[in-house]
Structure formats: C-alpha cells, structure tokens
Amino acid sequence: MNAHDPKLPRADHSNQISFYAKRKGVFPRKTDGTFRRFKWAVMIVCLAVYWGTPWIRWNRGPYAPDQAVLIDLAHRRFYMFDIEIWPHEFYFVAGLLIMAGVGLFLVTSAVGRAWCGYACPQTVWTDLFQHVDRLIDGDRNAQIRLQNAPWTASKLARRVFKWGVYLGISFLTGGAWIFYYADAPTLQHAFWTGTADPIAYTTTGVLTLTTFWLGGFMREQVCVYMCPWPRIQTAMLDEKSLTVTYKHWRGEPRMSVKAAQKAQGSNQPFGDCIDCMQCVAVCPTGIDIRKGPQIGCITCALCIDACDKAMKDVGRPRGLIDYCTLVDANLEQHGQHDAPLLKTIFRPRTLVYFGVWASIGVAMLFMLGQRTRIDVSVAKDRNPEYVMLSNGSLRNGFTVKLRNMEDRPRPMTLSIAGLPRGAIFTDDMEAEDARPSLAVTVPADETRRLRVYAVAPRGAKPGEFLFQIKANDREGGQDSAHTTFTTPEGNGQ
Amino acid sequence: MANKRIDDATGVETVGHEWDGIEELNNPLPRWWLWTFYATVVFAVGYCVVYPAIPGLHSATAGTSGWTSRGALAMDMNAAEASRAGIRAVIDKTPVDQLANDPRLLRAAIDGGAAAFKVNCVQCHGAGAAGAKGYPNLNDDDWLWGGDIATIHQTLQHGIRQPGDDATRTSQMPAFGRDGILTAAQVQDVVSHVRVISGQEKASPSSQRGAALFAQNCVVCHGANGEGGRSVGAPRLNDAIWLYGGDRAALTETVANARYGVMPAWGSRLDPVTVKMLAAYVHARGGGEATPAPVAADAAPAAAPAAAK
Numbered sequence: 001m002n003a004h005d006p007k008l009p010r011a012d013h014s015n016q017i018s019f020y021a022k023r024k025g026v027f028p029r030k031t032d033g034t035f036r037r038f039k040w041a042v043m044i045v046c047l048a049v050y051w052g053t054p055w056i057r058w059n060r061g062p063y064a065p066d067q068a069v070l071i072d073l074a075h076r077r078f079y080m081f082d083i084e085i086w087p088h089e090f091y092f093v094a095g096l097l098i099m100a101g102v103g104l105f106l107v108t109s110a111v112g113r114a115w116c117g118y119a120c121p122q123t124v125w126t127d128l129f130q131h132v133d134r135l136i137d138g139d140r141n142a143q144i145r146l147q148n149a150p151w152t153a154s155k156l157a158r159r160v161f162k163w164g165v166y167l168g169i170s171f172l173t174g175g176a177w178i179f180y181y182a183d184a185p186t187l188q189h190a191f192w193t194g195t196a197d198p199i200a201y202t203t204t205g206v207l208t209l210t211t212f213w214l215g216g217f218m219r220e221q222v223c224v225y226m227c228p229w230p231r232i233q234t235a236m237l238d239e240k241s242l243t244v245t246y247k248h249w250r251g252e253p254r255m256s257v258k259a260a261q262k263a264q265g266s267n268q269p270f271g272d273c274i275d276c277m278q279c280v281a282v283c284p285t286g287i288d289i290r291k292g293p294q295i296g297c298i299t300c301a302l303c304i305d306a307c308d309k310a311m312k313d314v315g316r317p318r319g320l321i322d323y324c325t326l327v328d329a330n331l332e333q334h335g336q337h338d339a340p341l342l343k344t345i346f347r348p349r350t351l352v353y354f355g356v357w358a359s360i361g362v363a364m365l366f367m368l369g370q371r372t373r374i375d376v377s378v379a380k381d382r383n384p385e386y387v388m389l390s391n392g393s394l395r396n397g398f399t400v401k402l403r404n405m406e407d408r409p410r411p412m413t414l415s416i417a418g419l420p421r422g423a424i425f426t427d428d429m430e431a432e433d434a435r436p437s438l439a440v441t442v443p444a445d446e447t448r449r450l451r452v453y454a455v456a457p458r459g460a461k462p463g464e465f466l467f468q469i470k471a472n473d474r475e476g477g478q479d480s481a482h483t484t485f486t487t488p489e490g491n492g493q
Numbered sequence: 494m495a496n497k498r499i500d501d502a503t504g505v506e507t508v509g510h511e512w513d514g515i516e517e518l519n520n521p522l523p524r525w526w527l528w529t530f531y532a533t534v535v536f537a538v539g540y541c542v543v544y545p546a547i548p549g550l551h552s553a554t555a556g557t558s559g560w561t562s563r564g565a566l567a568m569d570m571n572a573a574e575a576s577r578a579g580i581r582a583v584i585d586k587t588p589v590d591q592l593a594n595d596p597r598l599l600r601a602a603i604d605g606g607a608a609a610f611k612v613n614c615v616q617c618h619g620a621g622a623a624g625a626k627g628y629p630n631l632n633d634d635d636w637l638w639g640g641d642i643a644t645i646h647q648t649l650q651h652g653i654r655q656p657g658d659d660a661t662r663t664s665q666m667p668a669f670g671r672d673g674i675l676t677a678a679q680v681q682d683v684v685s686h687v688r689v690i691s692g693q694e695k696a697s698p699s700s701q702r703g704a705a706l707f708a709q710n711c712v713v714c715h716g717a718n719g720e721g722g723r724s725v726g727a728p729r730l731n732d733a734i735w736l737y738g739g740d741r742a743a744l745t746e747t748v749a750n751a752r753y754g755v756m757p758a759w760g761s762r763l764d765p766v767t768v769k770m771l772a773a774y775v776h777a778r779g780g781g782e783a784t785p786a787p788v789a790a791d792a793a794p795a796a797a798p799a800a801a802k
Contacts, residue, residue: 017508021521225523383621387632387779390732392692397632397779427777431634453779458733 025147026220026286028130029140029278033305042118043127051172054179058082063444064407071181077445083368084445086405095364099357104229105236106353110345112242112323113233116298120229122222123284123298125173125215129166130284136162140281166216167208173215174207220285223298230295237293238326240347244299245324246279246290249333254290257314272320278310279303279321289321299323374412374442375403376469378481385486392458394487400450402469404442411472414438418465419456419485427451439472456485463492577605581766589646589769590784599773606774609767613759622778627737627754632778635734638662639723640782646772652758661758664726669710670749677749679706684744690719690731691739 056068058081065072070079078085078093085092107114116123136158137143149155178200179187190196191204214222223230237243251273255263263270273290280288282303287296289303301323308318328338381397389395404410415437416424423434427450434455442448454465465485470478484491500507500518508519541547544556580601584592592599610622617628624630629637638648648662655661669675675683679702686703688694708717714727721729728736737743737752759768775781 017506017519019508019519019521020524020527022524221523221525225526381621383619384623384630384632387623387630388733389633389780390635390729390734392733395632395779427779430783431780451777451779 023221024286025144026284027133027140027143027147028284028286028302029281029306030134031278031282031302031306031309033302033308035301036305039118039127039300039302043124046119046121046124047128051176054176054184060084061407061444063409065183067183069180070183073181084405084407086403089371092364092368095360099360099364102353102357102360106350106357108233108236108241109347109350109353110242112237113230113297113299116223116229116233117300120298122214122227123300125169125211126219126222126284128169129215129219132162132165132169136165163212163216166212170208170211170215171204173211174204174209177207178203220296223285224296230298234295238349240325240327240344240349242299242323242325242344243293244289244297244301244304244321245293245329246273246321247319247324247329247332248290251290251320272311272316274310274314276310278306282306372477372479373405373475374410374469374471374477374479375401375405376414376467376479376481377401377403378467378483380483380486385491386488388488389455393455394458394460394485395453395455396485398452398454398467398483400452400467402440402442402448402450404444404446404448406444406475408444409441410444411439411441413470413472414440414450414452415468415470416454416465417468417480418463419454420460422454422456422460422465422485424452424454427453431455454485456487460485460487461492462487462489581605584769585766589772590641590643592642592769592773599777602770602773603777605767606770606772606777609763609771610774613763614771617756622775624736627752629736630734631775632780633734634780634782635729635732636723636780636782637664637721637726637728637736640776640780641784642772642776642781643784645775645781646769648756649768649772649775650758650760652760653754653756655755655758655761658758658761662726664714666714666727666751668749668751671751674710675706675748679703680745680748683707683711683748684741687719687730687744687748688739688741691733692731693739 053069054067057066058068058079059066060079064084065079067079068081070077072079076087083092104115133143137146146155146158175191178191182200187196187200191200218226250271252271253269254271254273254275256274260270260274262268279290280286280303282305283289284300284302285296285298287294289297304319304321304323307321311318311320324332325339325344328344331338377400379399379401381399385396387395387397400414402412402414404412414424416422423436424438425431425434426438429438431453434453440448440450452467462485464482466480466482468478468480470476484493486492498507498509499505500516503518505518505520507516510517541554542556543558544560545553546556547554580598583598584602584605587595587598592602610618611620614622618624618631619628622631629635634640636644638644647660651658651660651662653662667674669683670677670680682699682703683706684703685694685697685700686707689696689700689703694700707715707719711719714722714725715730716722716727719730721727735743736754737747759771763771
C-alpha cells in the first residue's frame, strides 16, 4: 500500500527506517554585504581580544606581576588591570559570571540570538575554518566537487594540507589559552624550550585537539546537537524577539523572474522569491531559512546579505529575508507598518533585564570601592585553652592572620584591647618582652600568619577581647577581630 | 514497520508505530553519535581489562596494568617521603640549637615534630601537649631539667629513668615518710612550709617547724627558697605549677612516698632527625627558653662534660 504513497522519499528502496542520519556536508558560499562585514569586524575583535589580552603589560610595582589580565592559580590571585581579586573575594568573579548570564538574556531579549550568530567562539572559529576551506578548496561548488571526487593523490595532498592549516590554527588557539594563567613572555620561552610545566603542554594539546575537532569537523553540529543554548533560546524567544525571517507572504509562491512576468500578465499570484537558493548556499549551518525559524538558525544574517544581493540583481526591494519580530511579521502581512525598531529593542522585558544586569554591575563596583585592603582574623587555640605559667599568670595561644592586599609591604601595629593588664608576644619573641602592642611588617600581597600569645596576670578574668590591626603608612586602614580569653574559670560565656 | 510515512503537519518522517492514532516522529540522531556510543563501550571493556573492575567474592579482577588504589597511595607516600628527604638531611647535619638560625628549617622541624608528637607523645602529654597529672605540661615555662632546645633534646634522647641508658634523666627524691626519715607529723610540717613558700597558705607554727625540716632535708636539691634545681631535676616549689598537685593531700603523698615519673629514651626508638624535630616542636610550645649564651671561653670546658652527660 505504501509503495503507492506519493509522499514516500523516492530513494528509499528498502522501506527501512533509519534512526541515525549521516551528516550532510555544509559548504557555505562566499558572500558579502552589511552583515558579513559586521561579522568580519566581530571576528577580528574577538580573536584580537583572545590572542592579544595576555600580552598587555600593566605596571603594579615590584611586588606583583605586570600582566594586565592574569589568573594566577598557583598563588590564588586574579589580576584584571587595576583590580586584584583574592580567593575570599571570589564573589566578584561569581558576580561577573552572573552578569555574563543575565547579559545573555539581555542580548537575547534585545536582539535575539546575536550571541550565537556573531560572538560565540564556536561560531567565530567555524567561520574562520570555513574561510580556510574557501581559500584552499575554492568556493562552494569546488568544495562539493572535491568532496565527491575519488581519493586521488592530489585530493589527499590537498586534504592533508588543509588539515595542517586547521591544526596550525587550533594550536595557536589552544596555545594562547595557557598565557592567561602565567606570565606570557616567560611561559612562551619555557614552552618552546621544553621547560614549561607539563600542565601547559597538556592544556595546549587538549585545546588544540578540541579546536581541530569542533571547528574543523563538528561545526554546526555543535549548535544543533550539543549546545544547550539553542534549546534555552527556543524557550526565551517570544513574539517580540528579532529573528531572521523569510517573509513568505511576500516571497510565495516562489518562481523565476520569467515565470513571475508570465503570472503577472495572466493575473496569477506570484512571489518575490526567485528560488535562487542563495540563502541556503551561504548558510553556515546548512539550513533553509524559508522553512521558518528553526534551532539550526544561529541568526548570523548571511542569508539576508545573499538575498538582498539577489533582489538587487532582479530589481526588487531588499529585505525579503530580514531581521523581523513575529509582531512585525503579522503587521506587515496585513499591510501595516512595522513597529519602530527602537521600540522593539527597548521593550519592558529588555529594560528589566538591563536593570538587573546593571544593578549587579553597580553593586559590584560599589563593593569594589568599599573593600578593605587589610584584614585581621584570629583563631584561638582549642587545646590547651589556657596555660598557667609558673608565676600564676595565664596565657592563651592564638593564630593571628594579617592580610595585606596591597602590592607593597606595609608596617602595621597589632594590639589588643579589652584584656586588663594583658600583653602579647609572638613565638619569635621572648615572653618577657610581651607588651600590649607589637610592630609587625606584613609582606606585599600576602597573608602573614603569626603565633601570638596573650598573657594576663594572676587572677585574670575570662572574657571577650579584641585583636586590632592598624596600618602605619600614609594610606592607613584598620581592622579588628573578636576572640576570648580563657582561664580555669572558663571563657566568660 | 509497514506504516512508515511522512507526517502532514510537520513534514517529518514517522517511525511507523501507531497507537490509537498517535504516531512517533523520526528525527534521526547523527550517525557519529552512535559511533561515539560504541566508542564508550569499547573504552569500558578496555578499562575493565586494564584496571581492577569486576568484583568477586573476596577481591576484584586485578587488571593487566597492576594498578591498585593502595599502590597509588604508597607511591604518593613515597613521593612525599622523598620530597622531605632533602630537608631532613639538612636537619640531620644541623646541631639542634642551630636550627633557629634558619627560619625555614625551624618551621620544617616544628611541623615534622608536630606530626611525630601526635604519634608518639600524645598518649601521656595530650594532643595539645598540655600534660596531665604526672605528665608535664609542655606549653608552660616550668621545666624540670631545662627548657632550652638542647636540653629538651637531651631529655627526649635519653628519657626519664630509662633502664640501660647511662645518660637518662634520674632524680632520686627519698620517700621521706615510707623510708622513716620523717615522722607523719614532720611530713605535714614540711607540707605546710611548701604551701607557704608557694603562696597557698599563711605561715603557721606547723610551717615554721617545717621550714627547719626543709632546711635540713630539702634545700640540697630544691634550693633554700624552693626555687628548684634543674641539674638534678628537682622541681621548683615556689611557683604556681604542680606536676602532681599542690593541695595538702597530693603534697603529703609526694613527700611521704616520692614520685618517680618515667619517659622512654626516644633516641633508641626514633631516628635522630625525628627526635630533633620533636625537640623543636616542644620548644616552640610557648615556654621554650633561649639557649644560654656561652659564658666565657674558660667556662666552656667545664660545662661541656656536664652537657655530654
């Protein structure tokens, strides 16, 4: 019965269903136009930022690295120009990540899948590799011919050469990553002389292979099958989201220019789409946008460029394929004007996202301005809680940590308050030299750990007291920490 | 499988199943996905061959690589041991009273000592080295035999009353009551005097009698004012610290029957570097004393034999 079904694909002889599909090659044709040029610009900026950032120098004085952006995992510091993040301030990094997340929502709300279309590394590198394809194998048709050609020596040579170029780009990509984690010039020298840490070679190797594989071969399949973001996008797009839209009410029924003239003569309906397939030919993910919005569409807008060129060639107005919201599509379909673009972009949802995004940014800037640069923390000995000395006085032991977050050594005064007739000494002092305050120098950008003993005379009462730290330089600053003094009577609580 | 067709609404092929008019669309997975799955299966089989994997009743299959988690731990431990070999060699060569000249060396010695202390010493001296009745508190400033690092090291090395060790610390207080040197009443008088000089009691007729007895029997070791004598390990009596207790009952027991605490000679049980590290750790508990400055050149030879002993 099915043999007569006209809808059955003709090539299907076996009537067997396959649950697995072979990848259809994508050979996007070279194109030019507004969006292509914009995409070039974004690609250049993205790659320049990626490759250039680790090489920017930034003077922080003799006690800190001079790399502008450095994730110093070994010393647990994150440098970003004038900002230095310590591990306990990791919430700044978390805040940045939240801003990045909300920023994606904001961008999606304002301009649709712009991240996918222009800035996503998978898109940027896929684009780069597709340029390599065109440069080496020629444009779309030549690529298809070569793909279908038998494996001759010349094809093999071209393929090996092309994969070599892929590998070169991938190596540069993977290799650049490690420079964010160590001093770039030093690491580069160490890398080439074989003296770098094994993790540098491993990281470079792994990222080289993933770039080679994902950018050279997987390409649009990452977007279609692997990446969660397109799925999230489908949930986030609404009737006011900008999507790349084929205006079917204008384009259908599609027919050649000649057929359209004939239809016009005989008062038959005709569309602007001349079915030249340019939109499909230039698509980097190999979809047909005329089938409507779909997960494979990363909204790179190259089909808009291609279609505009075709429309210009046949003397019809541009924008048969264009950025368009569903609302605008409905308006246009009924002969009305689009909503103004600004109103589309600055709608309430976008403004709310922007508000959230900007508040996090402002809050972080505020906290960055407020954060203290010195800090004292105290851990009291638990065992023994107190020690009686031969003259009957009592001693409690503490581990005091003094944090100096400035990139220079700072003279400070450590003192106690609230312990009557109490005195302190450190483990590199003699007990007789105990006094209520000590001068200490905390090295640049370090936490100095001190063993401090607090001594109070015979009969001292238990209770709370304070360790105080004060910076004795021009900039000043102070901090204090509560702790308790324990005697045989307890700890006063 | 005969009902395969294209769904009208979506233009997608159906898988051919139909239940009461409900059909399933066929959106095929990419073929490489399938190959990736097969690759993981192959990897899993390979993993099971190479690594211990399949559990049996008493043990798992060994795996061709010979890897075990126990072996991996042993390798890590050996590596850690090897990484410490360098600093241990330096500590071995450095005289114990010179350790403090290099802060990093001293730090390493103290940390190593802390680890060894937790294994060997906490049973008597406690985890915080705070001691207990009969076991000295190592945090305070009261030392029976001396609190500079070399003396501490000597005490650790040879122990207290270690049989067979010629250099061991031995203090020999007579059992004044048990041996009949003093009568029970006289013992009480001496106790009264000791409690007076340690500031726990006011002077009384008993303490005045005790003072005379003290002068006759005790000052040789404990000193005229009960300030103690480190050369013989006689405790200081005029301070606030009592190893066995400072109340009348505890002091009566001490005077009448004497106390003979013991500590093993760690030199015969632990390697020399660990003993040095333990000395550094004990010295750094807050009560450690500075190494006495060499008094004068001509005094040194006289002091040397004593130290050696």
